[in-house]
Amino acid sequence: MVLALYELVGRDSQRPFSPHCWKARLALAHKGLSFESRPVSFTEVASVENGTGRTVPVLCDGDEVVQDSFAIALYLDRAYPDRPSLFGGEAGEGVTRFVESWSQRTIHPYIASVAILDIHDVLDEENRAFFRAKREAAFGRPLEAVQDGREAEKLAAFRRSLEPLRAALQKQSFIGGAEPRFADYIVFSAFQWLRIVSTFQVLEVGDPVADWFERCLDLHGGEGRSVSAA
Amino acid sequence: MVLALYELVGRDSQRPFSPHCWKARLALAHKGLSFESRPVSFTEVASVENGTGRTVPVLCDGDEVVQDSFAIALYLDRAYPDRPSLFGGEAGEGVTRFVESWSQRTIHPYIASVAILDIHDVLDEENRAFFRAKREAAFGRPLEAVQDGREAEKLAAFRRSLEPLRAALQKQSFIGGAEPRFADYIVFSAFQWLRIVSTFQVLEVGDPVADWFERCLDLHGGEGRSVSAA
Structure with missing residues (x-):
């Protein structure tokens, strides 16, 4: 199968x-x-x-x-209960939902604004038109205006908003603890999205979040690196 | 024992x-x-x-x-492995660390500022002097100035900052999932701190976070209600 x-x-x-x-x-x-x-x-x-x-x-x-x-x-x-667990049981599922909610509300809106034009640019002509129409209606302004100024103060605020993640990663190698779990893949995938569509760097060298992201890229035979950075 | x-x-x-x-x-x-x-x-x-x-x-x-x-x-x-688990296993421990980091950086600083004078007021004379000296050195201004204006715009921002928690609680009864876990007690205890020292209300009626807090107060024979609200 x-x-x-x-x-x-x-x-x-x-x-x-x-x-x-x-x-x-x-x-x-x-x-x-x-x-x-x-x-x-x-x-x-x-x-x-x-x-x-x-x-x-x-x-x-x-x-x-x-x-x-x-x-x-x-x-x-x-x-597939006999293979490595993604949640480590029912309690893990519940708490992982919280991680997803946090990632969705902290990381996604930021990336969706600072890389909106980069996302547009990886699409073909038909999809560019589709994407631009939908997103410009949602943002109420041109994609160029949404992405404009991304190097400025919003970046500092975004880095600060990662503080709960950073603090957890100073105590353990992965969000899941000593080993990665689905909670790690949730947050990793937000940064992976940015890595694949954009050259814009949001994590500073030496940030425990950046180090953890690199560890995640290495997992499972480097699955995350199977698609190169933009 | x-x-x-x-x-x-x-x-x-x-x-x-x-x-x-x-x-x-x-x-x-x-x-x-x-x-x-x-x-x-x-x-x-x-x-x-x-x-x-x-x-x-x-x-x-x-x-x-x-x-x-x-x-x-x-x-x-x-x-006490034979009694109900607080983490539901090792994966639960890791992800619960993240919940603690989030609570500590999102809820605690807010409560520590809006209820600083209320905390002071529950202390005896000797401890008031000790507390005031330490906290005023940390904040760099009188406790009265720290707590001042708590009804204003900071409250709206705080409620928005609870959105990851709110979203998770719209999908499940507890942070731990169907049943409460230590992740719930971490966040509950921040609001319980405020409930015990202050009459200042930060959660709106009908907020899923407020409903969850009430459910937590009822747990384990109403342990949380064993100390009345301020």
């Missing part, structure tokens, strides 16, 4: 960049499960697996079709 | 208020372990159990003396 993962890509089908898809990719790597990548563009996402309005990632495991990165991780721990 | 817990109190030895001590108290309640409370004031903390410069809580379990709330919770899960 071959697993298949639908992942978001731009012009280059070998460079999946969506943070949510990377969470699923690392979850599969953690479980030691190989999979077939099914790259889709923004405009193709809604019709994946005959879905109406789906989001990616979508995992297909035989007849099982699982949508949403967190649901995929939960599914993998239940379907 | 009777366990003993050194806890910080003010004038009233029946009203422990320190958030860190409450974490330990709830951890003991979660394990179903009864304990003898040993109330100490700020000026007595450093000499607890012949320590030089200790902090509270300190747990004594026979010959074992354990300092620091997180260390106490880890100790309890290891010493």
Whole structure:
């Protein structure tokens, strides 16, 4: 049985960049499960697996079709209990939800603003138009204006907002403790998204968060490095 | 064998208020372990159990003396593995560290500023002088000036900063998932600290965080309600 993962890509089908898809990719790597990548563009996402309005990632495991990165991780721990656990049990699942909420509200909005034009630029012409229309409607201004000034004071505030993560990583190697868990892949994937689409550097050399990110890139045979930095 | 817990109190030895001590108290309640409370004031903390410069809580379990709330919770899960788990395993420990870092950097500084005078006021004369001198040196201004204006814009920003917690609690009853874990007691204890020393209300009615706080107050026979609100 071959697993298949639908992942978001731009012009280059070998460079999946969506943070949510990377969470699923690392979850599969953690479980030691190989999979077939099914790259889709923004405009193709809604019709994946005959879905109406789906989001990616979508995992297909035989007849099982699982949508949403967190649901995929939960599914993998239940379907493959003999392989390394992503959550380390039910308590881990609950607390990992909190990590996801934090990442989603602290890191994602920042990256979605400072790299919005970079994301646009990795897309093909049709998807650029689709992406620009959607995002400019949401932001209420041109993408160029959203990304403008990213080197300025917003960066310092963003680095400060990582302080809870930094403090935890000064006590342990991974968010999951001595070993990485799905909580690590959640936060890693946000920075991986930026790494793949943009040359903009947000982490300072020597920051424990930067060191942890490098450790995560090395995991599972360097799965994170299988796509090069922008 | 009777366990003993050194806890910080003010004038009233029946009203422990320190958030860190409450974490330990709830951890003991979660394990179903009864304990003898040993109330100490700020000026007595450093000499607890012949320590030089200790902090509270300190747990004594026979010959074992354990300092620091997180260390106490880890100790309890290891010493009493047959009782309900506080972390749900090693992965839970790691991710709970992140929750602690978040709580410590998001909730504690806010409460320590908006309730600084309230904390001062629950102390006896000697401890008031001690507390005021230490805290005014740290803040660089009178306690009255620190607490001043707490109804204003800082409150709205604080409520927004709880968004990761709120989002997680919209998906599950507790930070730990379906059941409470030490991660819940960490965050609960910050709000419990405020509840015990101050009448200042920071959570709006209907906020999922407020509902969760009430659920936490009910846990373990209403342990949190054993000390009334200010």
